[in-house]
Amino acid sequence: MNHQNKSDRAGAGGNSGALFVVGTPLGNLEDMTLRAIRTLREVDLVAAEDTRRTAKLLAHLQIQKPTVSYYHHNEQGRTEDLIARLTAGTHIALVTDAGMPGISDPGAILIAAALAANIPVIPIPGPTAATTALVISGLPTDRYVFEGFLPRSGKPRKARLVELAAETRTIVLYEAPHRLIRTLNDLYDQLGERPVAVARELTKVHEECIRGTLCEVIAHFTAHPPRGEFVVVLAGKKAQGEEQEWGEDGERQLPALLRAALQAGLSRPDAVKAVMKQTGLPRREVYQASLSLDASNEDSEK
Numbered sequence: 685m686n687h688q689n690k691s692d693r694a695g696a697g698g699n700s701g702a703l704f705v706v707g708t709p710l711g712n713l714e715d716m717t718l719r720a721i722r723t724l725r726e727v728d729l730v731a732a733e734d735t736r737r738t739a740k741l742l743a744h745l746q747i748q749k750p751t752v753s754y755y756h757h758n759e760q761g762r763t764e765d766l767i768a769r770l771t772a773g774t775h776i777a778l779v780t781d782a783g784m785p786g787i788s789d790p791g792a793i794l795i796a797a798a799l800a801a802n803i804p805v806i807p808i809p810g811p812t813a814a815t816t817a818l819v820i821s822g823l824p825t826d827r828y829v830f831e832g833f834l835p836r837s838g839k840p841r842k843a844r845l846v847e848l849a850a851e852t853r854t855i856v857l858y859e860a861p862h863r864l865i866r867t868l869n870d871l872y873d874q875l876g877e878r879p880v881a882v883a884r885e886l887t888k889v890h891e892e893c894i895r896g897t898l899c900e901v902i903a904h905f906t907a908h909p910p911r912g913e914f915v916v917v918l919a920g921k922k923a924q925g926e927e928q929e930w931g932e933d934g935e936r937q938l939p940a941l942l943r944a945a946l947q948a949g950l951s952r953p954d955a956v957k958a959v960m961k962q963t964g965l966p967r968r969e970v971y972q973a974s975l976s977l978d979a980s981n982e983d984s985e986k
Contacts, residue, residue, distance in 0.1 A: 700770060701773050701776060702803065703806070704808055705791065705811070706785070706808040706810065707785075708780065708783065708810055710813055727750070727768065727776060729773045730751045730776070731766060732754060738781075777808075780811070783811055784812050787820070788832040788858050821881035822895055823918075827854065828853050829853045834867060842874075845875070848875060849921065851921060855917070857916040858915060861913075864905060864916075868882075871916075872958075877898055877961045878898055879919040880916065880917065881917045882895075882901055882905070882916050882917075886915070899958045900945075901949055938970065941959045942959055942970070943960050
C-alpha cells in the first residue's frame, strides 16, 4: 500500500523527494495560503503550467526558485524527467496558472506516476473555480457533478449532452468566452429550460455571477459579449416524482412566463418555444397567449 508523507515540510520522509500539489489563487493574490507560501519557499523546484505567470506570483511573494514548464503539450515527456528528479531526492511543487493542479489543468499524469513510483504526494489545498462558483450559484450544493469542459464538437459532444440530460445532481462546467453562448444554447436544446448561474472572473476586479433561466442568461450574454473565464452551474433534472405538473396552473402563469421570456430579450418564437418546454402546453395555446399579451399591453396604453 502506498502511504502519503504525513509531514508537509519539504525534505521530510525517506530518501526520495516529495511532490507537493499546491493550489494557487484564481485571481486575488490574497487567497494564497500561508502553508502554500511556505511550501514554495522550501521546495527545490517548481513545475508550472506557465513559468511566466508563476514567475510573477513568486516575485510577488518574494520567493526565488527555479521553475520548469509542465503543461498539456509536454506533460507526457516531462513527467519522466520529473519522476527521475523526485526519485533522486528533489522536492517539487506542482502549480498551475490558477486553482488546483489536475482540475481541468495539468497534473493528473504526474501525480499518478509519482504514486506508482511510491513517491509521497502531498496536497496543499487552495481555491478551485468549480466549488467557488457552486457555492454562490444559489443552486443545490449537497450533490453535484463536475464535468469540466464539454467535448468541442461532433458525436462526443452530443453524447455527453445526452448523458447530462438525465443527471439529477447540480452540474458544473467550465467554458471559454468564445464558446459560452454556443454551449448555453446546446444545453437549452438538449436539456430544456432550467435554472443556471454563470460566474466569470472569480475573485478578480470584474467578478460577477449571472443567475436566471437558460433563456434569460443566453439573452444576457447575447447583449453583453462574454469576456473572461467562465463557470456554468446548471440545475439537475428533477426526479420523476418531483417533476412540475403545470396543468391549469401553467395556463394561469402563461402571461407571466411569456413576459419574463420576452423581457429577457427573446423573440416571440423563441419565447413561445421556451414556455412550451417549461409548461408542456401545446404550441397553439402558448402562441395565442402571447398574442393576448400584446392585446393587453395595447389596452393598458390607451
